[in-house]
Amino acid sequence: MSSAIINGKEIGQEIRNSVAERVARLKEQGLTPGLAVVLVGDNQASATYVRNKQKSCEAIGMYSELIKLAEETTQEELLAQIELLNNREDIHGILVQLPLPKHIDEDTVIATIDVEKDVDGFSPVSVGKMMLGQETFLPCTPFGVMKLLEYSGIDISGKHAVIVGRSHIVGKPMGQLLLQKDATVTYTHSRTPDLPSFTKQADLLIVAIGRAKFITKEHVKEGAVVIDVGMNRDENNKLCGDVNYSEVDGIASHITPVPGGVGPMTITMLLFNTVQAAENKLASKVKQ
Numbered sequence: 313m314s315s316a317i318i319n320g321k322e323i324g325q326e327i328r329n330s331v332a333e334r335v336a337r338l339k340e341q342g343l344t345p346g347l348a349v350v351l352v353g354d355n356q357a358s359a360t361y362v363r364n365k366q367k368s369c370e371a372i373g374m375y376s377e378l379i380k381l382a383e384e385t386t387q388e389e390l391l392a393q394i395e396l397l398n399n400r401e402d403i404h405g406i407l408v409q410l411p412l413p414k415h416i417d418e419d420t421v422i423a424t425i426d427v428e429k430d431v432d433g434f435s436p437v438s439v440g441k442m443m444l445g446q447e448t449f450l451p452c453t454p455f456g457v458m459k460l461l462e463y464s465g466i467d468i469s470g471k472h473a474v475i476v477g478r479s480h481i482v483g484k485p486m487g488q489l490l491l492q493k494d495a496t497v498t499y500t501h502s503r504t505p506d507l508p509s510f511t512k513q514a515d516l517l518i519v520a521i522g523r524a525k526f527i528t529k530e531h532v533k534e535g536a537v538v539i540d541v542g543m544n545r546d547e548n549n550k551l552c553g554d555v556n557y558s559e560v561d562g563i564a565s566h567i568t569p570v571p572g573g574v575g576p577m578t579i580t581m582l583l584f585n586t587v588q589a590a591e592n593k594l595a596s597k598v599k600q
């Protein structure tokens with residue numbers, strides 16, 4: 313029997329509909345949520361993601377503004393742009409599309425974003441708050457995975473979650489969010505010896521290693537839930553994940569496809585965080 317497909321497009325759309333209702337309520341109160349997207353350089357994939365982010369904002373009635381800067385932009389110029397956005401009343405969320413050109417230090421740039429507008433949840437303060445379980449913006453991709461599990465009725469408490477990959481934006485925060493829901497979490501990565509001995513123990517296997525079709529049937533326990541965060545091109549230039557879908561299909565109880573699984577949730581949760589930022593702003597105005 314085939315594994316049940318966790319459909320990120322459908323779940324994402326359901327969440328976007330509820331975010332659209334929150335946008336409409338804010339507009340009735342005279343506030344239009346605004347997102348600023350900063351794109352530096354000529355990375356084609358980044359340009360596509362940014363376009364999709366803007367289109368998605370418009371589709372639910374949010375304001376979005378693209379700040380497009382040349383590849384040669386200096387770090388100081390970029391930091392100055394972010395300071396301007398930090399001080400704007402009509403902008404509630406700011407994101408800097410990654411990766412940045414090599415001559416710019418990503419950590420310094422991200423740390424400059426006002427934490428109240430950090431809708432990517434990447435700044436050190438946001439990450440620290442997340443680690444402490446305090447209210448903050450959660451990074452969109454792992455937050456999206458949590459929503460996929462919730463909407464699919466998958467219990468996390470007491471489960472063994474194995475994460476493959478340890479990036480700042482996916483692997484590391486993913487483990488923390490699952491830990492907060494009482495999973496037992498194991499982190500694995502490219503230097504983990506005998507990877508299948510770990511992944512085979514997973515009730516919940518989250519893969520974000522960035523290698524096409526890397527996880528095969530040897531890595532997966534019967535009945536595991538498999539979440540594929542990867543996005544790669546295969547030998548025929550076709551989009552594929554980090555999981556060899558056709559091999560794992562039928563072994564896993566549930567699986568996310570690529571495309572159409574985790575990917576659409578990243579932008580959905582960005583919209584979710586941006587409307588939250590605008591609601592927070594309104595609440596703080598009312599208090600004053």
Ligand SMILES: Nc1nc2c(c(=O)[nH]1)N[C@@H](CN(C=O)c1ccc(C(=O)N[C@@H](CCC(=O)O)C(=O)O)cc1)CN2
Binds near residue numbers: 571
């Ligand atoms: N500032 C940020 N930069 C980057 C982030 C991020 O969350 N914030 N994540 C990635 C890129 N990314 C969003 O920026 C992103 C990647 C993929 C998708 C997506 O919807 N994928 C689709 C397939 C798309 C296609 O057909 O090419 C899917 O999986 O179904 C959305 C957003 C790095 N940079």
Ligand SMILES: [Mg+2]
Binds near residue numbers: 412414415417418
């Ligand atoms: Mg750099």
